[in-house]
Amino acid sequence: MADRPRRIPEATVARLPVYLRSLLQLAGEKTGTISSERLAEMAGVNAAKVRKDLSYLGSYGTRGVGYDVEYLLFQMSRELGLTQDWPVVIVGIGNMGQALANYPGFTSRGFPIAALVDADASKVGHEVHGKRVRHIDELPDIAAEQHIAIGIIATPAHAAQDVADRLLAAGVTSILNFAPAVINVPATASLRKVDLAVELQILSFYQQQRDNEGDGAAAPAPSADAAG
Amino acid sequence: MADRPRRIPEATVARLPVYLRSLLQLAGEKTGTISSERLAEMAGVNAAKVRKDLSYLGSYGTRGVGYDVEYLLFQMSRELGLTQDWPVVIVGIGNMGQALANYPGFTSRGFPIAALVDADASKVGHEVHGKRVRHIDELPDIAAEQHIAIGIIATPAHAAQDVADRLLAAGVTSILNFAPAVINVPATASLRKVDLAVELQILSFYQQQRDNEGDGAAAPAPSADAAG
DNA sequence: GGTTGTGAACAAATTCACAGCG
DNA sequence: CGCTGTGAATTTGTTCACAACC
Numbered sequence: 492m493a494d495r496p497r498r499i500p501e502a503t504v505a506r507l508p509v510y511l512r513s514l515l516q517l518a519g520e521k522t523g524t525i526s527s528e529r530l531a532e533m534a535g536v537n538a539a540k541v542r543k544d545l546s547y548l549g550s551y552g553t554r555g556v557g558y559d560v561e562y563l564l565f566q567m568s569r570e571l572g573l574t575q576d577w578p579v580v581i582v583g584i585g586n587m588g589q590a591l592a593n594y595p596g597f598t599s600r601g602f603p604i605a606a607l608v609d610a611d612a613s614k615v616g617h618e619v620h621g622k623r624v625r626h627i628d629e630l631p632d633i634a635a636e637q638h639i640a641i642g643i644i645a646t647p648a649h650a651a652q653d654v655a656d657r658l659l660a661a662g663v664t665s666i667l668n669f670a671p672a673v674i675n676v677p678a679t680a681s682l683r684k685v686d687l688a689v690e691l692q693i694l695s696f697y698q699q700q701r702d703n704e705g706d707g708a709a710a711p712a713p714s715a716d717a718a719g
Numbered sequence: 720m721a722d723r724p725r726r727i728p729e730a731t732v733a734r735l736p737v738y739l740r741s742l743l744q745l746a747g748e749k750t751g752t753i754s755s756e757r758l759a760e761m762a763g764v765n766a767a768k769v770r771k772d773l774s775y776l777g778s779y780g781t782r783g784v785g786y787d788v789e790y791l792l793f794q795m796s797r798e799l800g801l802t803q804d805w806p807v808v809i810v811g812i813g814n815m816g817q818a819l820a821n822y823p824g825f826t827s828r829g830f831p832i833a834a835l836v837d838a839d840a841s842k843v844g845h846e847v848h849g850k851r852v853r854h855i856d857e858l859p860d861i862a863a864e865q866h867i868a869i870g871i872i873a874t875p876a877h878a879a880q881d882v883a884d885r886l887l888a889a890g891v892t893s894i895l896n897f898a899p900a901v902i903n904v905p906a907t908a909s910l911r912k913v914d915l916a917v918e919l920q921i922l923s924f925y926q927q928q929r930d931n932e933g934d935g936a937a938a939p940a941p942s943a944d945a946a947g
Numbered sequence: 948g949g950t951t952g953t954g955a956a957c958a959a960a961t962t963c964a965c966a967g968c969g
Numbered sequence: 970c971g972c973t974g975t976g977a978a979t980t981t982g983t984t985c986a987c988a989a990c991c
Binding site: 504505507508509511512513533534535544570571572573577579586587589590591593594596600601602638640641664665666667669671673674675676679681685686687688689690691692693695696697700701702713 | 729732733735739740741761762763767799800807814815818822829830857864869899910911913914919920921922923924925
């Protein structure tokens with residue numbers, strides 16, 4: 492009954508996964524419906540934002556009642572593209588790459604780790620989390636065979652752009668970058684970044700502000716998104 | 720010469736570390752000055768944004784010339800609070816916690832890993848990256864002795880809020896959360912989050928949009944911040 | 948009564964465009 | 970002339986507040 496051709500704002504898209512996680516918690520319980528107020532509390536935002544965000548998906552709530560958990564879960568999963576699996580390749584099997592490979596949350600949430608690759612010949616052939624590490628030159632074949640849509644870059648900074656270019660050339664158009672480097676991708680691809688040093692430095696800024704309190708009014712606290 | 724009492728917008732604070740990294744790359748070279756245009760290219764933003772952002776720090780550029788790399792580097796480090804070290808504690812020594820403990824970028828960038836703690840008695844006493852894992856109950860002592868200002872949460876989701884509360888109680892007011900859970904902190908503390916599942920789901924959304932092309936106009940690509 | 952859905956008001960962030968100055 | 974610094978314009982995101990509806 493809702494009009495389909497809505498354009499969902501980027502800020503809203505970034506919050507949908509947080510709502511989804513809240514709904515999944517609820518799905519186990521017997522709670523059939525949930526109000527925007529309660530969902531807001533679980534997601535750490537305010538109720539008006541929840542309602543506005545959800546309204547971009549369609550009019551899935553019932554006035555005076557709330558949102559049906561199961562139905563909203565379904566609609567949101569569909570909108571996020573989570574009714575299918577998205578196999579990922581992890582590029583760069585160092586500390587971070589190995590930790591990511593061992594992270595159970597990927598597969599269980601619909602992002603199976605289809606392949607691990609590295610440019611270092613000494614790493615190729617080793618097994619990590621039951622998967623054999625393959626050479627990055629095999630990327631085009633791997634991507635095609637495994638239908639990989641998402642690439643995770645966990646290499647040193649200096650290799651990041653080259654890896655991104657190789658991923659794109661292999662047809663991988665969604666990239667999650669853990670390397671502390673700026674990467675350029677065409678507008679036809681998506682790029683998200685997770686940069687630990689950047690996050691710590693942001694915290695450092697506000698921490699310093701607080702340490703220097705007493706010089707006047709208090710500074711506001713930061714919010715998060717980054718990678719969320 | 721510049722007025723001091725400026726309030727730096729949150730979006731700007733989040734970009735300063737990226738500029739800083741670009742400037743550090745330059746510092747090795749002989750380039751004495753840099754234009755907003757070139758810095759913008761390195762940081763992956765546009766020149767107007769660079770100039771606006773830098774203007775919040777003060778008028779450190781020279782018209783017709785550009786910005787002195789060393790001087791800007793110094794001012795930016797100072798503003799970000801990077802003229803001092805900020806010891807961090809990592810809470811939760813599972814896959815992710817261990818990978819973070821082994822990440823060399825922390826210490827080298829002024830965030831020495833002062834302590835590792837876990838609630839699991841079987842992990843306490845083990846060494847990771849040359850550091851002994853201690854029990855989380857020791858947090859108050861550890862925080863005080865090591866002057867810890869930043870806590871990194873790398874626990875399972877269900878433990879995250881409790882860990883955050885313990886960190887705050889121990890006087891740690893900056894938190895970086897890797898657990899896939901919403902955490903509440905008072906306005907007197909800072910919280911940043913890094914959520915892998917959220918990032919992947921955002922990529923999934925745009926990937927699906929692209930897969931469904933042909934139904935009309937193309938969708939815009941997402942940007943990143945999340946954690947950078 | 949209770950809660951959604953949404954225009955309108957507001958705030959934050961981005962971009963434009965050009966004056967100001969080296 | 971070239972590049973910064975910044976008001977003004979624009980766009981994006983958030984919050985308010987209330988009509989619409991169950």
